[in-house]
Amino acid sequence: GAGVSQTPSNKVTEKGKYVELRCDPISGHTALYWYRQSLGQGPEFLIYFQGTGAADDSGLPNDRFFAVRPEGSVSTLKIQRTERGDSAVYLCASSPSGLRPVGELFFGEGSRLTVL
Amino acid sequence: LAKTTQPISMDSYEGQEVNITCSHNNIATNDYITWYQQFPSQGPRFIIQGYKTKVTNEVASLFIPADRKSSTLSLPRVSLSDTAVYYCLVGDRGGADGLTFGKGTHLIIQP
Numbered sequence A: 001g002a003g004v005s006q007t008p009s010n011k012v013t014e015k016g017k018y019v020e021l022r023c024d025p026i027s028g029h030t031a032l033y034w035y036r037q038s039l040g041q042g043p044e045f046l047i048y049f050q051g052t053g054a055a056d057d058s059g060l061p062n063d064r065f066f067a068v069r070p071e072g073s074v075s076t077l078k079i080q081r082t083e084r085g086d087s088a089v090y091l092c093a094s095s096p097s098g099l100r101p102v103g104e105l106f107f108g109e110g111s112r113l114t115v116l
Numbered sequence B: 001l002a003k004t005t006q007p008i009s010m011d012s013y014e015g016q017e018v019n020i021t022c023s024h025n026n027i028a029t030n031d032y033i034t035w036y037q038q039f040p041s042q043g044p045r046f047i048i049q050g051y052k053t054k055v056t057n058e059v060a061s062l063f064i065p066a067d068r069k070s071s072t073l074s075l076p077r078v079s080l081s082d083t084a085v086y087y088c089l090v091g092d093r094g095g096a097d098g099l100t101f102g103k104g105t106h107l108i109i110q111p
Helices: none
Strands: A005-007 A010-013 A019-024 A031-037 A044-050 A053-056 A065-068 A075-079 A088-095 A111-115 B009-013 B018-023 B032-038 B045-050 B053-056 B061-064 B070-075 B084-091 B105-110
Touching: A005 A088, A010 A019, A019 A088, A019 A111, A031 A075, A044 A065, A044 A075, A075 A088, B009 B018, B018 B084, B018 B105, B032 B061, B045 B053, B045 B061, B045 B070, B070 B084
Parallel strands: A010 A111, B009 B105
Antiparallel strands: A005 A019, A019 A075, A031 A044, A031 A088, A044 A053, A065 A075, A088 A111, B018 B070, B032 B045, B032 B084, B053 B061, B061 B070, B084 B105
């Protein structure tokens, strides 16, 4: 399909391991967003890219979290030394541009991360 | 300070009109109001966006009073499949100061 694709859909890992989550946005969308959602909560903003650069990474909880978007398309969220508290659904969204006002965000179905 | 306040949950019945109100007392001049719907195990889905007065599309209407300190999402003739969490967002840009989600309203539609 032509929607936002996230892989893997499910990831189970052990505490202390390294994890990468991938997001393929809708073709041509220049803005890309990562959110994290815990059970019973709304999505929590992590980072927002405009093209290849991170326009706002203030939502990343600590330096174990890092995200890249080297060619302005696919993005990878990287989590080092995972902790049990990192367990959540990681959502990616894209939009045609980051220009104001931001219109519709198109979300993927998320990557569910479980840290044992 | 939360940007928006919504009821935690609401119940209604099939065929009824449902109105979900969101308070955003500190809305800025440039902010738009956007509503999303989320089903379990899925990402949020855009419903509607507006700046003032009334906006209508094929699935919902959005009513915004002149002071813009609140907004009401109206779902006409709901069905069981409208059971979901509905989020009200206020902002005009991405990022931490932009489109942030609260806890949303869990709408439950009964037969």
